[in-house]
Structure formats: structure tokens, C-alpha cells
Amino acid sequence: MELQKWLINGGAEGLSWLQLEDFPDTGRGVKTLRPLKSQEVVLTIPESFLWTADVATNDPVIGTVIRSVEPPLSVDDILAVFLLFIKSCKTGYDGRRAHVELLPTSYTASIFFSDEEIEICSGSSLYHLTQKLKQQIRDDYNQLNNNLFSKHPDLFPLEGFTQDDYIWALCTIWSRGMDFQLPDGQFRCIAPFADMLNHSLDVEVCHTYDPQLKRLQILAGKNYTAGEQVFINYGLVPNNRLLRLYGFILPDNPHDSYDLVLTTQPQAPLYSEKVALLKSISLQVDSIFPLKLNDPLPLNVLRYLRIQRLELLEISTVAVRHGAKDRISSRNEAEILEALRESCENLLSGFGISLEKLEEKVASGVYQRGSNAWAAAHVSIGEQKILKATLQKVKELLALVICANCGKADENNKRCGRCRKVVYCGVVCQKSHYSEHKVLCKASE
Numbered sequence: 001m002e003l004q005k006w007l008i009n010g011g012a013e014g015l016s017w018l019q020l021e022d023f024p025d026t027g028r029g030v031k032t033l034r035p036l037k038s039q040e041v042v043l044t045i046p047e048s049f050l051w052t053a054d055v056a057t058n059d060p061v062i063g064t065v066i067r068s069v070e071p072p073l074s075v076d077d078i079l080a081v082f083l084l085f086i087k088s089c090k091t092g093y094d095g096r097r098a099h100v101e102l103l104p105t106s107y108t109a110s111i112f113f114s115d116e117e118i119e120i121c122s123g124s125s126l127y128h129l130t131q132k133l134k135q136q137i138r139d140d141y142n143q144l145n146n147n148l149f150s151k152h153p154d155l156f157p158l159e160g161f162t163q164d165d166y167i168w169a170l171c172t173i174w175s176r177g178m179d180f181q182l183p184d185g186q187f188r189c190i191a192p193f194a195d196m197l198n199h200s201l202d203v204e205v206c207h208t209y210d211p212q213l214k215r216l217q218i219l220a221g222k223n224y225t226a227g228e229q230v231f232i233n234y235g236l237v238p239n240n241r242l243l244r245l246y247g248f249i250l251p252d253n254p255h256d257s258y259d260l261v262l263t264t265q266p267q268a269p270l271y272s273e274k275v276a277l278l279k280s281i282s283l284q285v286d287s288i289f290p291l292k293l294n295d296p297l298p299l300n301v302l303r304y305l306r307i308q309r310l311e312l313l314e315i316s317t318v319a320v321r322h323g324a325k326d327r328i329s330s331r332n333e334a335e336i337l338e339a340l341r342e343s344c345e346n347l348l349s350g351f352g353i354s355l356e357k358l359e360e361k362v363a364s365g366v367y368q369r370g371s372n373a374w375a376a377a378h379v380s381i382g383e384q385k386i387l388k389a390t391l392q393k394v395k396e397l398l399a400l401v402i403c404a405n406c407g408k409a410d411e412n413n414k415r416c417g418r419c420r421k422v423v424y425c426g427v428v429c430q431k432s433h434y435s436e437h438k439v440l441c442k443a444s445e
């Protein structure tokens, strides 16, 4: 095949024992023709073959105009322009054109879902981000068209550089791009042939880029027998991100998360003191906290909120000085937990289809396995499960702060001596609450 020939002639290694093949669940992937030992080098792609922003901006035909665009193009836009340019070429760039010819012609990222399909996950972060992304893409395309395509129709003729073409290029980059953290910053590339490897959590992360040796390598992420599909690990990606960028999900994805966004308005009382306190514990005023099933309420969420809700008299307390790792006051703690409870309840009630209904539909096969609807359902299920776990945790903590009978948050509230799961402000409240509490209290014995 053209692509393989081009790579081998230029010094790529591994292509004699790797072969493209269609697999049932993952679609096209790479199979090994010989056994591979974990950590051995499977594939080496020299740097000159990679699609990078540098290669695009130094291209003899379009490099100058790409560099001249004001404001400068993002890395993704540079790569998108480069991909579309090579796709539009009828001659030259033989190897890159052979690669483009092997790329998928369509994608299943969530921006392509029909209204009916995306509605299945309404209320989820994926739903909101997908709508936002569609608008962002329209804006970015218009800007690119005004600042580049329409100014150089000889290089970027409209047929080949439409909004649909731009979306195709972006999806190619999102689903095939590899990112590496290098000493001088983030490096993003698409590596021909290495981009044919599918994702599995059963292998270790095994793709590396060496800027000194100028090569990208794939190591075996486990032992393989001849004939097996070779995988790489795209990282700890939750389903909402997998579906938005790659167009697939993993059922029971252990890296599922719900991104809780916390911000504090500059008009808030004691704003600058609070920003400084947040900074002292390495938190930003605009922060995103991934909530996970195995950690539905990370300590940093509580620390952020404790600081956000501080009152003047609390600002120099010992607990604040210790980075708000512990409760600052009963008032503060009750306030943040009540706010969290309300947020979780609001978020959960915003989902169009409840967790229970979706689980029932998935179990009874209403959504065909692998379909967009099935994938959307899994994202919603994952996020709702996490938010429910967060809500449960918040309720448990709140029960240790406010009197189970009258709701008072008081420093002197005492735990129920038997179950230690609720607190009371005094004997009167404890007695009058006993008939309601006794079932829970006895159950925890």
C-alpha cells in the first residue's frame, strides 16, 4: 500500500509485522503478525512524516500565508488547513495524500448526532458542550474563511474548504491527534499509521515522542500473540470526552467523570482575600473539579467552597490557615453543603431521561449496541451515577453538621451516640426525632 511504502522508504520501522484490519467492536485497527513482548518497540515513525503545526507553517506552498494570518491561527486550525490543503492537491505530497486517502470520510463525534440522539443525554455536560462546540465551530470557520480562505482562493478554493470540510478536518485532528508534554510546551501531531491504533484501557500508555532523536515510537503496552489487535491507551478519558472528540464510548468506563465548575464573582465579599487564599492552596478562582464515582466529592471542592463562603470573622481562623482542609465553622460548612446539595439536585433534575429509565432501556436493548443513541445513553448514565454519588456524600456530611430535627447548624451539635451518623442540637430534638431516626440508627448497628 502507498502509505506503508512511503513510510518504509523514509526509515519507519515496524510496518513489516503490522497490518491494517477490520475488527468487530473497534472498526479498523492494527494487527500484529508476530508475537510482541510488553515494552518492546513496535513502530517507529520519524518526525518528518508527522503532521505538525511546524511542518504546516514551513510548507513551501502555504507556509507563508498561514504564518501571515492575524490573529495567529490555533494549532488545530493550522493542522486543519494543512490537512484540507493536502486533500485538495491533485499532484505532489504523494505520501501525505496516500495517508489522507486512508482517513475516515465521516465521523461519529457528538456534533454529528441528530436532535433525537443528542436529546437522549440532555442535561449532561456532553449535551451542553456539544451545543457550544457547534456554535464555536461555526464562528471559527467564518473567521478562518474571512482571514484566510477567501483571501487566497487560488490556494484554498471553496470546493474543498467549506464548513463541512473544516469540521471533517477538526474531527480528524481530535480523534487522531497525539499530545506530548515537552520541555518547551505542548506538542500535538498526527502520526501516519500510528493513528490507526485503537484505544484500550487494558494496555499501558505506550506512545512516546523523542524530540532529540526526532521520532515517535509505539511500544507494546502488553504481551501480544501473533494475529492480535495492537492497542494504545489514549489516556484516562471519560465517556463524555470520548464521545465528543473520538465518537465512541467504553461501557463501564472507570475514568468517567462529571466536571464541576466553580467560580467566584469579583463582586463577592472579601474577593481579593479569597482569591489569595485559594492561590495559597494552588486553586484558581475559576476551577474545574472532575467528580468521579470512586471520589464523588474531592476534598478540593470542599476547600474551595469553604473559602468562597468565608465571613470576615472566620478569615484568620486556624482552619483557614491550614488550607481549609477541615470545617471552618458549622455555619460555613452547612452553607456549602446545602449549596452543593441544591446544585446536585438541580443538575440531576435537568437530565431529560432519568438514570433508572436509561438503564432499563439499555438493558432491554432499546438502543442498538454501538449506535449513537446507545453511546449517548451511556454518557448520561455515567454522569447521573456520579452526581447521585456526590449527592449521597453531601447528604451524609450535612447530617453531621445540621441538627437532624430542627436543621440548626451549631458548633455544639452532638452526634447520635449509637449510629454517629446524625447530630442533634440537644436532648429535646434528639427525643422528638427518635421515631423517625430509629430505623436508620438500628440499621447501622
Ligand SMILES: C[S@@+](CC[C@H](N)C(=O)[O-])C[C@H]1O[C@@H](n2cnc3c(N)ncnc32)[C@H](O)[C@@H]1O
Pocket (backbone or CB within 6 Å): 025, 026, 027, 028, 029, 103, 104, 175, 176, 195, 196, 197, 198, 199, 200, 245, 246, 247, 248, 249
Ligand atoms: C486514532 S483512530 C484509530 C483508527 C480508526 N479506527 C480508523 O479506522 O481510522 C481513533 C478512532 O478509532 C475508533 N476507536 C478507537 N478505539 C476504539 C474503541 N476502543 N472502541 C471503538 N472505537 C474505537 C474511534 O472511531 C476513534 O475516533
